[in-house]
Amino acid sequence: MQRMFNLNQQELPTRWYNVQADLDRPLDPPLDPRTREPLSPEALTALFAKTCVEQEVSTDRFIDIPLAVQETYRLWRPTPLYRATHLERALDTPAHIYYKYEGASPTGSHKTNTAVPQAYYNKVEGTKRLTTETGAGQWGSALAFACQALGIDLTVFMVKISYQQKPYRKAMIELYGGKILASPSERTNTGREILKENPDSPGSLGMAISEAIEEAMTTGAKYSLGSVLNHVLLHQTVIGQESLSQMEIAGEYPDVVVGCVGGGSNFGGLMLPILYDAKNRGRKVKFVATEPTACPTITKGEVRYDFGDEAEMTPLLRMHTLGHKFVPPPIHAGGLRYHGMAPIITRLVEDGVIEPRAYDQVDVFSDAVIFARTEGIIPAPETAHAVHAAMELARECARKDEKQVILIGFSGHGHFDMSAYSAYLAGQLVRTS
């Protein structure tokens, strides 16, 4: 049976889909962190590439992908769509399970889809250097790859505990030519102040964001963010567009689309073009966003204006949030640690378009092991949340003897997360819920 659906490179999407053209009311604007007044797009260009800021507020339905970005996408895109025939057999389910495999990218996740255009727009606007933060390293390595491909320098502030515990992601960032600093660092005022108070601070994503922003503001560099923002979700829509073409080759249409959400960009990139397409066809599709019970941003958070970082340097966004001081329990191994959510995802949850579900890491890893043992590919812990949700839906189909077509957003592979699997297999992962 055919289980791999490839597009050829002539079928690579040439434009991104912008959901802001199809929202029934505009998104609430970001607010200035000091005045709490709506922030003008111009103010954002101090931090971000001008074109990215334009895309942040654009209501054009389609935005052309620059040729140079398409050419870099062609290093790995279109990514494969697989039908999980071996998993279906193991679950003895009438459901048809498909997964769109973003692990095929050079750095192993969907993050490169936005890293490349962000590096490109900065390059053509004359930026010589970007700064960013990274936690586990997926975003840092993607942006390092993109900056190398487009010819621009990069400084990454990597959360110190990850810097020490994830030497392979650090090596990957350096292999792609990125400069990397353990955060908190001696490089910034923020870092020095934290270190003065606590020389052994393990760091946090909030601290690293603050350092990356300070570094950009004080050195004439620009800053780059790997999720949450509208233009990031826009860039990710190549995933959903390709998936639609591939599902058509497979001769099916998804009844359910499942993805994991940290900041919301991989799920947004998959589901937004399908939402648009389904509306045009008059089809009903269920969209399921999955998150850890250890960081239940949508299922337990509230919707309000909040900061993107712990140090209150970013603009305020109206979004689901657990509060910008939130840190998941240390035992949590499954990624998706961000306290906030993409405003686009928040809106679609409020509108009842997206259904959120939270899962405990023990259940998530348990199903990830079944997935790896049947399909071969090892899911990243983040991705495993979507895999688990899809498997639960497929089991329900088996109980009801109902065929459903389930499409998983498979955001990345777990080659750099094997220590989490080791911990699970050794029985060291406990329930957090």
Next chain:
Amino acid sequence: MQRMFNLNQQELPTRWYNVQADLDRPLDPPLDPRTREPLSPEALTALFAKTCVEQEVSTDRFIDIPLAVQETYRLWRPTPLYRATHLERALDTPAHIYYKYEGASPTGSHKTNTAVPQAYYNKVEGTKRLTTETGAGQWGSALAFACQALGIDLTVFMVKISYQQKPYRKAMIELYGGKILASPSERTNTGREILKENPDSPGSLGMAISEAIEEAMTTGAKYSLGSVLNHVLLHQTVIGQESLSQMEIAGEYPDVVVGCVGGGSNFGGLMLPILYDAKNRGRKVKFVATEPTACPTITKGEVRYDFGDEAEMTPLLRMHTLGHKFVPPPIHAGGLRYHGMAPIITRLVEDGVIEPRAYDQVDVFSDAVIFARTEGIIPAPETAHAVHAAMELARECARKDEKQVILIGFSGHGHFDMSAYSAYLAGQLVRTS
């Protein structure tokens, strides 16, 4: 420009190509380790699956791939063929460089191509459990994946120093359900004797092979080997067959085919079908086998009968060998550590069909970094030898202003070898030549 050439799954090869049908004289037979007399195929079935032994001596030109093996291959095959457009540009060369990407397999290398049929034949012949050895873990993880897919148990003896230094490969083997022991172990006589003499022994591939064979012989299990033997090269010929179809889509034919050789199976799998095809078309193709100067089996070894393992338990094969007690210098980071060579590769070197070249690890890693920074994909250190050779050929094309079509056997990715890249980037790798 198109740079990814995919086949759809209907185009997966349905038979393997057996070069033994086309050798002008038969290969020399394996010898009994005690009597030094030619070993009957029957004697080999004590260790290996009967069908594998039949394939080992078969002179049928094509051997059907069982449907269950094809179905498991479809978890990841056909693998992509890429044209290295970004690398070509960086080298400013008129050469066209293609690479056949076996890193797309679940465990990240070509090893799964033979792991699956070996597990399958054992399964249908009633074997309940396989044993094997693994050094860095590439073969152990591939066989663990295959045994899981086909429903058979596996015990892996992993060289102790790798077991300690490569926890992620160990985790991968366990994730696929393989049982893993650090070798030397307390489990076998061989292991216990070594430990009695040297409780701190770091192990070696030779010791691990001896333990795996003893374990198979004493428990009614069968043993499985991941390279060197004729049937292993046979199973790998899906690589070369797919490459030919993909090169045809690209509208080109290789002038040079480059691969790395440890035991010789990935290079054999790529080049043997192309050798056959080129002969039929009356085309001249250059075949280049690359190895490390730190383990120069073909370029510095002699051709004679030798053991496959240090402990002299295996049959003797006529092959290039550095002596079965050979161990590469500890500083060598580039894999390809085996003292011997596939008898088929040895024969083709003797016949002048294959040209061997040895490279120093510093030059190899230097070009691997350029490859990763242009093409995105990170080569395994083994694969990097082939990449370096291809880049040298492409530079020669640039000097001569000559277009050549170069095809690289890209045996695997380097996600589990980042520590070698770290060492290189930190200037800790020294020349071994």
